[in-house]
Amino acid sequence: MFALPRPATQQLRDALAGEPVRLVECVLGDFTSVARGKLVHADDFVGMGGCRLPSVVMGLTLTSGEPEAVFGPLLPDTYDDMQLVPDLRTLAPRPGRPSERTVICEPTGALRTAGGPVDASAWSPRAALRRVLARYAEAGLQAQVAPELEMFLLTRDAADGSLKAPAGHASSPTRERACEVASLERLSHFEAYFDELYAACDVLGIPVNGHAHESALSQYEVNFRHGEPLAMADAVFRFKRVAREIAARHGFLCSFAPKPFLGEPGTGMHWHFSVQRRGAQWPHLFAEPDGRDSAALGHFVAGLQAEAAGAMAFFAPHDMSYVRIALSNASPSHASWGPEERSLAFRIPASGASSRRVENRLPGGDANPYLTVALTLGLGLHGLKSGLAPQAGAGDEMALPRDLPAALAALERSTVLRELLGGPLLETYVAVKRHEHAERAALADPRAAWDLTHLLELA
Numbered sequence: 202m203f204a205l206p207r208p209a210t211q212q213l214r215d216a217l218a219g220e221p222v223r224l225v226e227c228v229l230g231d232f233t234s235v236a237r238g239k240l241v242h243a244d245d246f247v248g249m250g251g252c253r254l255p256s257v258v259m260g261l262t263l264t265s266g267e268p269e270a271v272f273g274p275l276l277p278d279t280y281d282d283m284q285l286v287p288d289l290r291t292l293a294p295r296p297g298r299p300s301e302r303t304v305i306c307e308p309t310g311a312l313r314t315a316g317g318p319v320d321a322s323a324w325s326p327r328a329a330l331r332r333v334l335a336r337y338a339e340a341g342l343q344a345q346v347a348p349e350l351e352m353f354l355l356t357r358d359a360a361d362g363s364l365k366a367p368a369g370h371a372s373s374p375t376r377e378r379a380c381e382v383a384s385l386e387r388l389s390h391f392e393a394y395f396d397e398l399y400a401a402c403d404v405l406g407i408p409v410n411g412h413a414h415e416s417a418l419s420q421y422e423v424n425f426r427h428g429e430p431l432a433m434a435d436a437v438f439r440f441k442r443v444a445r446e447i448a449a450r451h452g453f454l455c456s457f458a459p460k461p462f463l464g465e466p467g468t469g470m471h472w473h474f475s476v477q478r479r480g481a482q483w484p485h486l487f488a489e490p491d492g493r494d495s496a497a498l499g500h501f502v503a504g505l506q507a508e509a510a511g512a513m514a515f516f517a518p519h520d521m522s523y524v525r526i527a528l529s530n531a532s533p534s535h536a537s538w539g540p541e542e543r544s545l546a547f548r549i550p551a552s553g554a555s556s557r558r559v560e561n562r563l564p565g566g567d568a569n570p571y572l573t574v575a576l577t578l579g580l581g582l583h584g585l586k587s588g589l590a591p592q593a594g595a596g597d598e599m600a601l602p603r604d605l606p607a608a609l610a611a612l613e614r615s616t617v618l619r620e621l622l623g624g625p626l627l628e629t630y631v632a633v634k635r636h637e638h639a640e641r642a643a644l645a646d647p648r649a650a651w652d653l654t655h656l657l658e659l660a
């Protein structure tokens with residue numbers, strides 16, 4: 202497995218030195234990237250080297266269901282404890298909580314399974330990304346990534362529960378009635394929200410780079426600066442949480458659900474990827490010095506195309522995700538690639554040779570950032586090592602699954618994805634998603650009773 206090394210006691214003490222710290226928030230991201238964990242006293246955090254947490258959290262569904270296919274066969278039904286190991290590089294003050302700190306953790310410790318003991322890190326999306334990055338280092342490569350994240354600001358009508366655009370503040374008489382694409386005036390109505398959000402991002406080290414009104418009613422896009430893949434996945438994980446928390450304090454919802462309005466564009470989480478050779482005179486893998494696309498760019502894309510059907514179970518992880526694709530507005534439905542066009546799954550933006558990159562436009566706002574980055578980089582590396590050739594066009598052979606069960610079936614068939622993610626993570630993920638799908642399908646109105654009740658606030 203690939204457990205995070207435990208910091209020494211003195212490292213933990215040194216990390217908390219300076220201003221008095223009373224509580225430390227130990228944060229673990231699950232498959233949906235809901236932040237789970239504990240607030241522990243600083244002395245206990247140092248003494249325990251983090252904290253302990255029941256392993257049940259690694260197999261919970263979005264609605265905290267405990268699937269029979271998970272507990273017993275895949276994870277211990279005794280909910281054995283696991284150790285949460287803090288990554289001290291992520292230690293930061295909690296915004297607005299001067300005597301508290303927050304730190305991203307990963308699980309470790311042997312868990313009893315039907316096949317024998319398995320380290321808890323096998324179920325960690327963050328550890329899965331670190332394993333992929335270790336493969337890049339072994340190959341003499343490194344990557345840079347930059348996310349673009351869309352989100353909706355919403356309120357529910359008190360009379361009928363329908364979704365509407367919120368007012369900028371409680372006493373405001375105005376609200377958006379129809380989509381105001383790129384409106385600076387509407388953006389200004391929410392300056393208090395974005396000011397607080399940016400301030401929290403500064404405290405947490407989230408490198409936001411600007412925002413704008415997007416192309417749907419009350420939809421906004423936040424851009425991030427490029428950076429190291431693990432740090433940027435951490436940034437998106439933290440951003441989604443803090444954006445929701447601050448919106449709640451302002452009296453409205455922030456949602457990353459993939460399709461809140463059937464008649465409006467959905468929510469995307471687009472990632473730009475570039476790869477560099479370590480120590481090379483010309484390090485940029487995706488372009489030649491004269492500006493031409495390199496053969497390696499095609500191989501990287503081909504790796505993504507070859508396994509895109511199974512990867513869709515992660516890029517589009519909920520039933521609602523496929524509504525975004527079926528009622529498409531520049532949401533790709535095929536594993537297509539090429540320059541510029543925004544309906545492509547794998548787009549090559551116009552750029553200079555030193556900034557040539559691949560944009561993965563398949564993930565929705567509900568995708569797990571760690572698994573999204575792990576899969577894109579891992580499958581790209583598979584294409585590079587195998588010398589795969591990219592496929593042109595968008596024929597039937599390039600069509601992507603149109604529903605979650607089909608994507609999960611493709612995921613189960615993929616030996617490449619199983620090797621990349623490991624059996625415990627893949628099998629548990631499939632079981633959790635099938636449980637969520639069945640729970641939703643059993644409802645009389647799945648969209649109202651599941652998507653807009655649970656996914657709207659937790660995606």
